[in-house]
Amino acid sequence: MSNYKLANKENWKGRSSEKELYLHEKVQFSNIYEPVTTSENTRIALLGYSSDEGVERNLGRVGAAMGPDTIRKQLGKMANHLKSNTQLIDFGNLECKDENLEKLQADLSSSVSTLIENRTIPIVLGGSHDLAYGHYNGLVTHLKSGEKLGIINFDAHFDLRANTNGNNSGTPFYQIAVEQEAKNEDIKYMALGIRKDANTKELFDFAESKKVNYLLQEHFSINYLEHVQLRLIQFMEDVDYIYTTIDLDGFSSAFAPGVSAPSPMGFFPDIVIESLKLIIESGKLVGLDVVELNPNYDIDDQTAKLAASLVHYVIHKL
Template identity: 75%
Template sequence: MSNYKLGSKNNWIGRTSDEQLYLNEKIQFSSIKNPLSNSQNKTIAILGYSSDEGVRRNSGRIGAALGPDAIRKQLGKMPNHLNKETQLIDFGNLECNDDDLEILQKDLSNAVAFLLENNNIPIILGGSHDLAYGHYKGLLKHIPENKTIGIINFDAHFDFRPNNNGNSSGTPFYQIATDHEAKNESIKYMALGIRKDANTKNLFEFAESHKAHYLEQKYFCMTYLEHVELRLMQFTEDVDYLYTTIDLDGFSSAYAPGVSASSPMGFSPDIVLKSLKLILESGKLLGLDVVELNPNYDVDEQTAKLAASLLHYVIHKL
């Protein structure tokens, strides 16, 4: 069993009012072991995946374990436009115990399935991108067997690396693809922002052989907005549910310097917000996460603020 820590009010700071004008006033706290009794009202569940073991295994920069709390500290300062009936609950953090990443992924899977069963919309804060495997498996447990989940990955990397030497931040979608392959199914996957200077030819070949959809970074921009929207709509129409994962290292380091693998050659927030709008309007979103924030390398908390702003947009559009 991985370590589990309850959420802390210390991570939700900011201005206060008498009208819950800020999210630090709106937030509630609960345990995945003994949750708050949930009404039929919409509940947004925040859960942290406080681990960078997958980044370490993938030879990246350590520090993403600090990401979930750094996002909370920026999100709490932001205005609250949620209605009174909508609950926003912090369920704390799952942490890697004894470098056992595989157990952590399993525990996240169980936690996500539990949150969905209790009428929560899971928003997972990372942490390294290996959380995607646990998150997806948890979503899969919740849906009927004859339904499909489409994965939309905002990322510079496919994360299709083989896991022959263990799971890592580079393997989650390879794991998902091979799980489906074992059942004679195909992965429903779209990556937005892929860069040729960040993926080997073997990864492109794997994507092609598994009929993965992707847009290279040079086309994932506002100049090609109509094309991006068309590709997204076509993908969305072909699945029953959507799992969306936002890897902050896909953004240019001009916007996101504090990540596990930074590059100036990434995408910008405007095209991501346009894409998220389409995803949310589909009504098919089942779970979302933001990953790879590394506060050790952040500048003026810019990357944490970017992550918080993206989540602020999502939770108010759900």
């Protein structure tokens, strides 16, 4: 396996209550090789993908490797409203060894599969968006014959670039699409917040050739809430399970300055929260990740707090 490091408990600090009023008091720690096995009703697994090799290959700003621990530091300070029989378990980080991104993706797939086997809901903290390929494949291993796993990606980019020169942060859904095609199946992929200025005509053409569902950024806003909800419902009705991935660079840089590819033209948190609410209420969500936090460029931890708040929302809605 790629460099694997146990969770650093020093990342989980905050006010002390001795009543588990804060998440740093609630979180538990475990080894990916020896997952926790209890009879708890709900178990949420945090796993870090501490790499920005994919961003560097994609000519982006490096620094996302520090994202997972930075998110933990903000999440730990937040209030705990989880039920007493819900476990929040930190399984540490996978790190990229010898620039071998492909090995890291395979190891993430194996790790996610292990977490699913042990009845946990994986939440992967990134890290560059190439983690989506490994996360998806880890979830797919548990599908029964005929079942479909849909992808919902909150992002400014399709990430459907060809991996002719190797995998990177812009290729994960291309990789999945090609592998699905080899199995005579279509990729079930919905992208929310796509920007025309961030995707070439070739990428739009490829997306349409693969029957990708997408909403442009100009229509992915609270002003179009009913339309967004309708499109989400239509997509989710056609699949059995949902894998959700949130690329922080899809948000306006007013909310997320600390990302690999910032833009002021992104979407707002309110429409993402409303969409997540609908996804979770469907009962089909089986895995989620938050990617592309780059602490090197963050301002007053604003992007890290956004990422942590999204995770906080999800784990309390599950």
